[in-house]
Amino acid sequence: MIESIEVLKKLQSLKNKINESERYKECRKQDVQKKKDQIEAKRILSGEKHKEKISVQKEIDRKELDLKTDEGEISKFNVKLNTIKTNKEYTALCSEIGSKKADMSILEDGILNTMSRLEIVNKEYSELTENLKHEEESLKELIKSVDADVRETDIEIEKVQNDQKKYIDVLDEDFLYHYSRLSNIKGGKAVVAVMGNVCGGCFMNITAQTLNLLMGGKELVFCQSCSRILYLEEK
Ligand SMILES: [Zn+2]
Structure with a gap:
């Protein structure tokens, strides 16, 4: 699970890199x-x-x-x-x-x-x-x-795209679906950290239930306010 989140974070950073290059x-x-x-x-x-x-x-x-x-x-x-x-x-x-x-x-x-x-x-x-x-x-x-x-x-973009493929290949299909869908509608910010019980995407407080799910680390957890994929930022 944690590994999958790491892959999603990596994918997100690669996508941002490509966007930056395009800009x-x-x-x-x-x-x-x-x-x-x-x-x-x-x-x-x-x-x-x-x-x-x-x-x-x-x-x-x-x-x-x-x-x-x-x-x-x-x-x-x-x-x-x-x-x-x-x-x-x-x-x-x-x-x-x-x-x-x-x-x-x-x-x-x-x-x-x-x-x-x-x-x-x-x-x-x-x-x-x-x-x-x-x-x-x-x-x-x-x-x-x-x-x-x-x-x-x-050439740089192509390199990053190849890296993206490597990460996509190891990713669960369901994860990839949620990530791609959110990434498109949330301006490339689909995976965000939770710090001090606050969602790093919309800055709203997360519920105790969401926090429990995150601590459990067994499934994808979404912010109840902005629907982004959440992960716990290690202190
Ligand atoms: Zn949020």
Whole structure:
């Protein structure tokens, strides 16, 4: 009887070991997913920066085109100046040229500002792509190390499963049935110690009758409150 309880305790500890290994594997896989998500966010950011880069460049092209148009118009005005007959017409045309030149000056300032902006955007974009490249390299390394960890953990799990089989083989079928059923519904805590007349699973007091059964050591004893399999913890 006591031997069977020892086997159940052993089985429980092996099962907990497997659960722990599974959790560890899950954690490592989540590390990879987290990194992938981070990279994806950066890739989106870099894509947006690339669009911004193109749009700023287009803005410069547009302004330069406007500037050329204005230059062309001023040349035409200058030609026209030579053919003008009246003073009034001359003054009007000069004022038109003046206002066109003022427009051009604003455009030129605008182009310079936009060029500075382009320089900043270019720098930001190349920093982002550089960082992305670096992150992708480090993801590859991470995947390699996680794959190795998972493989190693799988081998450990297999070893523990083989140990489990050895214990299951020597266990009474009835014991195994109760243990498996409880283990599944009690989160792996199917076999618990009784200490100071208290169940180690639900922390309720056990009855005198339960204690007597435990002392007798002839059968499986269950907690009347939580139904777990009990054993007396030796002091
Ligand atoms: Zn209990």
